[in-house]
Amino acid sequence: MKAGIIGLGTYVPDTIIDNHYFERYLETSDEWITTRTGIKKRRFAGDETVTDMAYIASLEAIKDAQIAPEDIDLIIVATSTGEHHFPSVACQLQHRLSLNKIPAMDQLAACTGFIYALITAKQFVESGNYRNVLVVGADKLTKITDMDDRNTAVLFGDGAGAVIVSQVSDTYGILSYSWGSDGSGGVHLYDDAETSYMKMNGREVFKFAVRILEEQSRSVMDKANMTASDIDMLIPHQANTRIIEAARTRLGLKPSQVSITLDRYGNTSAASIPLSIAYERSLNKINNGDTLILTGFGGGLTFGAVLLKWGQED
The missing domain is CATH 3.40.47.10 (Thiolase/Chalcone synthase)
Known part of the structure; x- marks a missing residue:
């Protein structure tokens, strides 16, 4: 058996920021941003934390996988923007899901984080030691973006995505x-x-x-x-x-x-x-x-x- 994705969930904040927002105070324009980056809009989190976003995406992934939260036996969160150095977002998420006792860890590889976490989950599932691994990629990049820097302010948004990694048939x-x-x-x-x-x-x-x-x-x-x-x-x-x-x-x-x-x-x-x-x-x-x-x-x-x-x- 191979490890594969059996459930998927996402979350993005409600606040939509278009390129014209930056025209108000930066020397830039919608045309400049679009031409150089392809970005037209992004979502900005307000009071939502990385853990909040990860939690909502995780609930959706669990539902999509048609499993119960207690079926999860490992949590891996890819993030660069957790609320604390410790406890990890994974541990906070574990508590929110009422899954105390199971292992939970953050994985820091910046924008490659989801790939790293997915590869890590594969090893645990295919070893036979874990059945359902919750893998989350979540970041609140607006927290570490200098909104007065034209080169970076226009690039980043906030959001979360979660998958359930489990055993699937060999051809998948x-x-x-x-x-x-x-x-x-x-x-x-x-x-x-x-x-x-x-x-x-x-x-x-x-x-x-x-x-x-x-x-x-x-x-x-x-x-x-x-x-x-x-x-x-x-x-x-x-x-x-x-x-x-x-x-x-x-x-x-x-x-x-x-x-x-x-x-x-x-x-x-x-x-x-x-x-x-x-x-x-x-x-x-x-x-x-x-x-x-x-x-x-x-x-x-x-x-x-x-x-x-x-x-x-x-």
Whole structure:
């Protein structure tokens, strides 16, 4: 048996911020932001914490998987923006779900966090030691974004996505994965302790992202003995449409084969991939048996990809 996704849930705050919001006080415009990033709108959390968002997404994933909360035996939360250094968001989420006693941990890989957490969950499920792992990607990036910095203020939004990872039949689930990191690139994207704000060298991150999305996607295809013609949809981390478009072109995929949701959510870090899966699924663009590549990159620098067949059985 393989590990696969049997349930999916998401949450985004109600407050929608369009590009015109930033025109009021920054030297920017809707056209400038859209042209350079592809972002039109994003969601800003108010009083909601990362744990609040993770909790709502988790309840939806549990319901979608048609299991009970007590069926979960491990929680992994990917986040960079928890309310505290400790307790972890995972432990707070565990308490909210009344699942005291089971192991719960946060995993920090920035925007690649969901990929890292999914790969980690796979190991626990396929070892046979755990049955249902709750994997959550949740971030409140507005908390660490300098809203007076034109280069970063327009990029980020808040949200959460959750999945239940369990055993599925051998022809479904995670067929291959690839992951890694390059600590030498950490200087290009980091959380500045002095200001508590994120700092980014956009030019260097862009070059890295285009290369790594292609490399990681090819890696998981090679490991699964597949080519681009076997892929139904590429679901990349939603950072910038120019990055995604460059990777798509290099991989030889059609525009219809690539998920783009940053126009409505912005960059939601660890939440971006599950939010994209849910959006495409709501449009019936992801169906049972479809082959997907999930791939991302983030601060660290971290990177990874997962190739999976969506669904549980025929």
